[in-house]
Amino acid sequence: MAHPEAWQFNDPVNEDHAPFYYTLIENPRDFSEIEGKVLDYRYHKIDAFAEEINLVFTNCYDFNGPLNEYTKAARLLERYYRDLMKLVFPYYKFPTTSVISPNQRPFVNRHKRIRELKVIAI
DSSP states (O other): OOOOTTGGGSSSSOOSSTTHHHHHHOOOOOOOHHHHHHHTOOOSSSSHHHHHHHHHHHHHEEEEEEEHHHHHHHHHHHHOOOOOOHHHHHTTTOOTTOOOOOOTOOOOOHHHHHHHHHHHHH
């Protein structure tokens, strides 16, 4: 995605920088994976494409919480994405349950969950 904040979501999350990400996030998604599916014509409906884009944002919100820098970048990017979708697909209706504001999402305390996982691993 050609946006200054998109670089953070272009590639899969590196667990060296985000420990336990793949344990806590059930369906990880990044823009390179979505781009590959677009180029392979794997989206047959706009809803499937939109769901995957939204998954990038919800994963970010769920993992990082409402005040994190990645969440702030995701908010900007989500607005940009929605504006683009409105231009390209003016009749597309975003599901009301798509992406909830990060401040309204139930946030699992990531640090508490990581401590629990470390205890289980011992």
